[in-house]
Amino acid sequence: MxxxxxxxxxxxxxxxxxxxxxxxxxxxxxxxxxxxxxxxxxxxxxxxxxxxxxxxxxxxxxxxxxxxxxxxxxxxxxxxxxxxxxxxxxxxxxxxxxxxxxxxxxxxxxxxxxxxxxxNGYIFSQETQMLYCENDQRFLPDRFVEGKCPYCGYERARGDQCDMCGRLLETTLLIEPRCVICGNSPAIKTTRHWYIDLSRFxxxxxxxxxxxQQLPLNAKNFSLNWIKEGLKPRAVTRDVAWGIPAPFPGAEGKTIxxxxxxxxxxxxxxxxxxxxxxxxxxxxxxxxxxxxxxxxxxxxxxxxxxxxxxxxxxxxxxxxxxxxxxxxxxEFLQFKGAKASKSQRIGIWIDEALELFPADYWRFFLMATRPETKDTNFSWAFFIEKINADLNDTLGNFIHRTLSFINTRFNSEIPQPQKLTSEDEAVIQSIQDKVKELIHEFDAARLQSAANTLISMGRVGNQYLNEKEPWNLIKSDQERAASILYVAAQIVKAIAVASAPLMPSIAEQLWQTLKLPGSVHTSKWDEALTPLTVGHKIAKAAPLFRKIETDEKKLDETLTKLRDTMTKHA
RNA sequence: AGCGGGGUGGGGUAGCCAGGAUUAACCCGCUGGGCUCAUAACCCAGAGAUCAGUAGUUCAAAUCUACUCCCCGCUACCA
The missing domain is CATH 3.40.50.620 (HUPs)
Known part of the structure; x- marks a missing residue:
């Protein structure tokens, strides 16, 4: 092989x-x-x-x-x-x-x-003038200089732009410039830098x-426009001690x-x-x-x-x-309408997040709200909605009602189906289509759609069970009920594989519950459509997700408390 | 200021680059009904959008063009 x-x-x-x-x-x-x-x-x-x-x-x-x-x-x-x-x-x-x-x-x-x-001749050096802080003995990038805006008088304009009036500035025009690090007034000093001549490309x-063909529109338009406006030489060196030493002759003391x-x-x-x-x-x-x-x-x-x-x-x-x-x-994930900012405590950091909910909840949520075409906004309400409605109620509930039914009514064994009806076949076809859809979405890096498609597999399963009512059939037509659960179990298996990229530990937990060999992560995508064998014994099902019972306000409070204790430990 | 992206039912989003095979799709919420296997979860039906605005191109525009308004980002030494 x-x-x-x-x-x-x-x-x-x-x-x-x-x-x-x-x-x-x-x-x-x-x-x-x-x-x-x-x-x-x-x-x-x-x-x-x-x-x-x-x-x-x-x-x-x-x-x-x-x-x-x-x-x-x-x-x-x-x-x-x-x-x-x-x-x-x-x-x-x-x-x-x-x-x-x-x-x-x-x-x-x-x-x-x-x-x-x-x-190869694409890099040249040239002298330039930069602000230098004598006190810190350091060249200052534009954003490390503050001063009064020459246009609007705002006291805390940065060297490259005034946040108040939005104008772009020449750092040297700032009134009363000061070093952001020590507050002293910087001097202008000549220095030499090495540039790559981008225009030649x-x-x-x-x-x-x-x-x-793959490049998304935002990247394509933005880049073409950059080139159209004319590529300028870009400095590849900096006057910073902390970095990789520039290897060019005469560039001693410069870093990349x-x-x-x-x-x-x-x-x-x-x-x-x-x-x-x-x-x-x-x-x-x-x-x-x-x-x-x-x-x-x-x-x-x-x-x-x-x-x-x-x-x-x-x-x-x-x-x-x-x-x-x-x-x-x-695009960007915003927090309640604002850009994340450590100093203003806007946003959620990746260490804090894991203290609140399992990684897979966040992974699914973040992919479901991935800002693919425009900025999206984080809110606890949306987080709770996604976890409760999508993961728990739709996907988790379908898996659990199917597996626990097999646990209690079929002695945890995948039941022997009769000849499947055209409706059964249609459901299986529908799941196969979903799996194909997922492949297209993952191939195109449309991960937000992929998260939705995964959940829709649970919806297909729930619809099927509701329509067929195997809990009634089991009383009158045990063999027909067996067929229904056989089909439902195949959907669960497809979900186990399909959820692996988004929710690796949940997928693995499900894989183990199904008592399938090895790990879902070393199996293959095709396994999604390979049926579980009749008579195969599964483990006792336990719910994969837990509903979030608190509200937005409580979560905000928990986060604030958490932040205080984490700061103390840091 | 220039450039790029965005503005789609009450909320959140997809569709737009390659205009029409859809009655503008999906989730939440809402209204009514069904079910009871399942984590008070699930399923069905319904109400709700002239797709920011204006003008244009076209047999046909959410989709293309022009202009206007609003939001976000970038503008080359922040990384």
């Missing part, structure tokens, strides 16, 4: 979380979680899948946060990386490699690749984006811009994984084999880094890398 089917290569990646803080649900939904759902789906399809990502840990905001806490940047990111990696495990994110930008493999790969691009990038290294991390993480499993050359299958699929899950704020910067870097190596096959870009 082995080797009979050529497996598809699928590299699934997620934008690298920037770990100055723990991610919130909005960070998770479009990137890491979506990537995991997709990866789990492709594994079930039988593809050779690699899910990689890592912590993005360099740059000014990390340095500043470390300074605030009185520790070194490395101490900060060691701690946060460990914490975030643990949390992703609890969220059941099935990374093959969750690495970090401090990884030696990554550092070496970034430096080598940039030197390659440099030797305008044509290949345009062709690539136009011809990419975090986004440039983060996107190259997709490659380095693949290399690192393949070395670890003892197949150091295997990474090329994912990055150069033209039949391989590379799938990126990102939030809309970093579309250009994946549709323009990364492809440009890959093209600039001259090595025929695979460019992103799809960049699934989500």
């Amino acid at each position: 082995e080797g009979a089917v050529k497996l598809g290569k699928v590299l699934v990646t997620s934008a690298w979380p920037y770990i100055n803080v723990i991610p919130h649900l909005g960070n998770l939904v479009g990137s890491v979680l979506s990537a995991d759902v997709a990866a789990r789906y492709y594994r079930l399809r039988g593809d050779d899948v690699l899910l990689v990502s890592g912590s993005d840990e360099h740059g000014t905001p990390i340095e500043v946060e470390a300074l605030r806490q009185g520790i070194t940047p490395k101490e900060l990111t060691d701690r946060n990386h460990t914490r975030v990696a643990e949390l992703f495990k609890k969220w059941a994110i099935s990374f093959d490699n969750y690495t970090r930008t401090e990884s030696p493999v990554h550092r070496e790969f970034v430096q080598e690749t940039l030197m390659k691009i440099y030797r 305008a044509e290949p990038l345009t062709n690539y984006i136009k011809n990419n 811009y975090v986004w440039v290294e983060a996107v190259l991390g997709y490659v380095s993480a693949t290399i690192e994984y393949c070395r670890r499993i003892g197949k150091p050359e295997k990474w090329r299958e994912f990055w150069f084999d033209k039949s391989a699929i590379t799938l990126y899950f990102v939030g809309k704020d970093n579309i250009p880094f994946h549709t323009i910067i990364l492809p440009a870097l890959l093209l600039a190596t001259g090595e025929d890398y695979n460019l992103p096959w799809n960049v699934s870009a989500t």
Whole structure:
């Protein structure tokens, strides 16, 4: 059997979380979680899948946060990386490699690749003027400078934009500028930086984006527009101590811009994984084999880094890398109408969420509300609705009424059906159609629809049982009742497989209740449509979900309390 | 300001890029009915939307075009 089917290569990646803080649900939904759902789906399809990502840990905001806490940047990111990696495990994110930008493999790969691009003549250096804080001995990115807006007089305008009047600013125009870190007035200082000349890739990038059939509309339009407006050279170096040293001649003391290294991390993480499993050359299958699929899950704020910067870097190596096959870009998950903000306590963080409800509840909910075409809004009311009505009442109840019926009336054995009627066949057909629908949705990264389709399988089951009333038939026509439950049991099995990408532990629990061999996660998608054998004994069913009995107000209070105790421990 | 995305029954969403094979779909809620196997869960029927507005293209527009209003994001050194 082995080797009979050529497996598809699928590299699934997620934008690298920037770990100055723990991610919130909005960070998770479009990137890491979506990537995991997709990866789990492709594994079930039988593809050779690699899910990689890592912590993005360099740059000014990390340095500043470390300074605030009185520790070194490395101490900060060691701690946060460990914490975030643990949390992703609890969220059941099935990374093959969750690495970090401090990884030696990554550092070496970034430096080598940039030197390659440099030797190919796409990188030049140029002097520029930047604000410098003498007190902190640090160059200040625009957003680390505040001052009075020259247009509206707002006292806390940032160096790049005034939040009050919305105007874009030249940092040097700020009245009474001050360093956000220490409050002193910054000076203007000349410095040299290295730039990649993106404009030289305008044509290949345009062709690539136009011809990419998978790319969602938001990513496509945004990217084409960027190119149309004219690609400008982009600095690949920063005057920051905490980062990967720039390898260019004369660039001593400079580090690589975090986004440039983060996107190259997709490659380095693949290399690192393949070395670890003892197949150091295997990474090329994912990055150069033209039949391989590379799938990126990102939030809309970093579309250009994946549709323009990364492809440009890959093209600039001259090595025929695979460019992103799809960049699934989500809009934002808002919280009660506002953007998540740690300081204003708006939002829910991924550590807190798990203290309140099981990971699978969140996973399902987040996919069901995944902001695929527009921003969506988190509210407890909607969360409760999804968990109670969809998971518990529709899906969970169907599974439970079916299995417990088999437990009590058929001695926990899959009953022997008679010849199935056309109505029975129609229901089975309907479930097969749902499974096919799921395949289309997962293939197109339409994960929100997939969550709905999964629930609709429960609806089909509930309708079927209500219509056939096996609880009455069992009194008059035991054999007919047996047929009904046989069919219902097949639907349950299909649900067990189909729910695996979205709710891995619930799916596994169901798989074990059905007493099927091994794990649902090592089985195959086709199992969804393979019937349970007659006489097969199942375990005693227990409800898979519990209804949420509290209300919005109580949940908010619980969260606030939780937050206070967690802060104390931190 | 420029650019991108969005505005769809009371609430939440899909459909729009490739206009019509639908009476504008789905979930929640609401009204009425049914069922009692199941976690007071389930099922059926019904009310409720001229798809932000205006003008246009077309035999045909939620879908394409133009303009207007409102919300979100980005604007290249925040990451």
